[in-house]
Amino acid sequence: MNEQRELLSVVFCSQQMSLVTVSHLSKKFRSHNAVDDLSFSVEEGDVYGFLGQNGAGKSTTIRMLLTLVRPTSGHIDIFGLNLNKERKKILSQIGAVIEKPDLYKYLSAYENLSLFARMSGFINSKKELNAQLEMVGLAGRETDLVKTFSQGMKQRLGIAVALIHNPRLIILDEPTNGLDPQGIADMRNLILHLSRHLHKTVIVSSHLLNEIEQISNRMLIIDEGKKIVEGTVESLTDPARTLVEVTVDNPIAATSRIESSSWFCYLIKTENNHLIFQLPKHLIPELNRSLVQLEINVLSLQAKNSLEAQFLSLTRSKQNVAAFTD
Amino acid sequence: MWQLLQIELLKIFRKPRTYISFGAIAAMVIIIQIALKFDGQSYIEFLTGSLKDSLEIPYTNILNGYFVCFIILNLLLIHIPLLIALVAGDSIAGEANMGTLRLIASKPVSRTGLMLAKFMATIIYTALLLIWLAFISLLISILIFGTNDILIARNDALEIIQRNDVLWRYMAAFAFATLALTTVAALAFLLSVFADNSVGPIVSTISIVIVFTILSEMQIPLYDRTIKPFLFTSHMLAWKGFFYSKVDSGGSSLPGTIENIRAIGKSSLILVLYIIGFVSAAIYAFNKKDILS
Numbered sequence: 001m002n003e004q005r006e007l008l009s010v011v012f013c014s015q016q017m018s019l020v021t022v023s024h025l026s027k028k029f030r031s032h033n034a035v036d037d038l039s040f041s042v043e044e045g046d047v048y049g050f051l052g053q054n055g056a057g058k059s060t061t062i063r064m065l066l067t068l069v070r071p072t073s074g075h076i077d078i079f080g081l082n083l084n085k086e087r088k089k090i091l092s093q094i095g096a097v098i099e100k101p102d103l104y105k106y107l108s109a110y111e112n113l114s115l116f117a118r119m120s121g122f123i124n125s126k127k128e129l130n131a132q133l134e135m136v137g138l139a140g141r142e143t144d145l146v147k148t149f150s151q152g153m154k155q156r157l158g159i160a161v162a163l164i165h166n167p168r169l170i171i172l173d174e175p176t177n178g179l180d181p182q183g184i185a186d187m188r189n190l191i192l193h194l195s196r197h198l199h200k201t202v203i204v205s206s207h208l209l210n211e212i213e214q215i216s217n218r219m220l221i222i223d224e225g226k227k228i229v230e231g232t233v234e235s236l237t238d239p240a241r242t243l244v245e246v247t248v249d250n251p252i253a254a255t256s257r258i259e260s261s262s263w264f265c266y267l268i269k270t271e272n273n274h275l276i277f278q279l280p281k282h283l284i285p286e287l288n289r290s291l292v293q294l295e296i297n298v299l300s301l302q303a304k305n306s307l308e309a310q311f312l313s314l315t316r317s318k319q320n321v322a323a324f325t326d
Numbered sequence: 327m328w329q330l331l332q333i334e335l336l337k338i339f340r341k342p343r344t345y346i347s348f349g350a351i352a353a354m355v356i357i358i359q360i361a362l363k364f365d366g367q368s369y370i371e372f373l374t375g376s377l378k379d380s381l382e383i384p385y386t387n388i389l390n391g392y393f394v395c396f397i398i399l400n401l402l403l404i405h406i407p408l409l410i411a412l413v414a415g416d417s418i419a420g421e422a423n424m425g426t427l428r429l430i431a432s433k434p435v436s437r438t439g440l441m442l443a444k445f446m447a448t449i450i451y452t453a454l455l456l457i458w459l460a461f462i463s464l465l466i467s468i469l470i471f472g473t474n475d476i477l478i479a480r481n482d483a484l485e486i487i488q489r490n491d492v493l494w495r496y497m498a499a500f501a502f503a504t505l506a507l508t509t510v511a512a513l514a515f516l517l518s519v520f521a522d523n524s525v526g527p528i529v530s531t532i533s534i535v536i537v538f539t540i541l542s543e544m545q546i547p548l549y550d551r552t553i554k555p556f557l558f559t560s561h562m563l564a565w566k567g568f569f570y571s572k573v574d575s576g577g578s579s580l581p582g583t584i585e586n587i588r589a590i591g592k593s594s595l596i597l598v599l600y601i602i603g604f605v606s607a608a609i610y611a612f613n614k615k616d617i618l619s
Binding site for chain 1: 329330332333336337340341342424425426428429430431432433434435436614616617618
């Protein structure tokens with residue numbers, strides 16, 4: 001009776017609340033803030049893109065979602081349940097591939113799959129396990145040792161392991177790392193298949209922004225452990241919120257003049273000699289004229305529409321890219 | 327738990343490294359058996375030393391399967407910790423190095439359950455290694471050399487245990503050796519939690535065992551009361567106590583007796599306390615550990 005009530009409460013909660021709710025999550029490694037007051041939510045059915053440079057805090061956040069890393073503060077609710085208190089119940093409904101799909105190299109594909117299914121609390125029949133291997137394109141290689149597999153095959157086996165217990169939430173941390181272009185395309189198709197046909201909720205982290213742009217409906221950009229922006233992919237590439245990067249010769253004087261103008265409300269960031277505005281695309285010519293009228297020496301003005309441009313503008317990675325492109 | 331234990335056993339016994347220990351033991355035992363088969367008399371002369379001048383030593387009777395097994399245990403039980411550390415030190419650190427630790431720790435099993443299953447699998451491995459040692463050092467020696475009374479050298483004296491009073495002593499000695507080696511396994515298991523590759527815990531375990539063994543063997547009165555009684559290595563060789571029987575007024579061994587059962591019991595208790603301490607610390611540390619590998 002109690003279990004039924006609990007189940008009903010989970011179902012009820014999941015209808016009312018996000019599938020994943022992360023609130024004020026922080027993780028400190030000695031003096032380094034890997035994740036800093038991060039909050040976000042993932043809705044049922046989302047393909048949620050998790051973007052950030054290497055070292056931005058994506059993997060640490062994902063590891064906290066999987067209880068591999070203890071948060072310094074904050075809390076995580078998944079399926080309406082507190083992750084701290086209901087760890088086993090929650091993890092039994094999550095499938096994950098964390099960075100490289102490292103499996104037991106001295107065991108066969110079938111043995112690996114069977115082993116992890118049993119660890120997830122499922123006893124699958126031989127037919128089910130073989131069907132799962134077939135689904136990821138490993139039919140005929142069931143008895144081969146994993147050490148003989150290519151990176152792409154290991155990745156596919158990792159996906160099979162993540163899906164074998166029919167999880168409700170799938171977490172993929174950098175799933176395209178080390179894959180060739182065909183492997184990347186296969187992974188993209190697989191994620192879309194999981195979302196569209198199997199109605200799974202997927203959290204996928206990557207630094208390959210165009211990949212995320214193609215598969216995600218919502219996303220989060222983090223940098224240095226902090227949330228930079230969260231929203232739908234459409235809203236972030238919305239022409240009404242175009243990012244404009246203006247390079248000036250004297251950023252201090254330029255900022256001071258802009259502060260006293262009506263353009264100040266569009267200025268979102270000043271970095272080195274770059275001023276970044278976010279404004280509707282049709283206002284760009286007017287901005288250009290105003291900067292000249294304000295006697296600001298403009299060296300360049302660039303509008304950025306794609307997700308990648310947004311990402312580069314919003315995170316510190318811009319500096320790294322600039323070093324290669326200047 | 328049973329499910330986890332089965333999985334851990336599968337992982338241990340499908341790993342080629344596991345069989346290095348079984349192969350190494352077989353090789354060492356066979357080398358000793360061959361040497362004793364062809365030149366056993368020289369070895370017994372060396373063991374009996376000055377006693378051969380005052381006593382008539384029946385070499386052919388002494389060199390029997392039971393005696394050969396006793397020699398093998400004396401020579402090998404000091405070195406087997408290295409083989410135990412190979413597997414126990416790999417249990418967590420090896421998974422961290424392979425990258426599978428993050429995968430198993432994100433499964434819906436408790437970390438404590440996972441650690442207990444791993445340690446139980448390590449105990450089973452240790453016990454199987456000892457059974458293997460017993461098989462080739464006792465049974466094969468009996469097949470090659472036959473059985474007879476066993477001659478035990480003790481502090482410049484010789485003690486003879488009758489052949490029908492030997493086998494149970496070996497069973498008890500192997501059981502005690504399993505406990506002693508489980509202590510080493512527990513130490514390697516604990517060190518394994520703190521490392522991301524298995525070399526560190528294996529080398530550290532062996533280093534600790536060597537340092538402790540040296541301290542245990544040093545004849546320094548200060549250490550005799552302060553340090554030695556508390557070192558696990560001081561108690562690991564207590565298996566020999568099963569071969570020291572009580573003697574009657576005529577100096578003959580009394581069958582079915584052990585001279586100092588309390589000392590063996592005390593050593594067993596100390597080893598059990600070490601095991602509990604090491605494993606509890608390992609579970610505590612693993613539960614607190616951030617898995618970043």
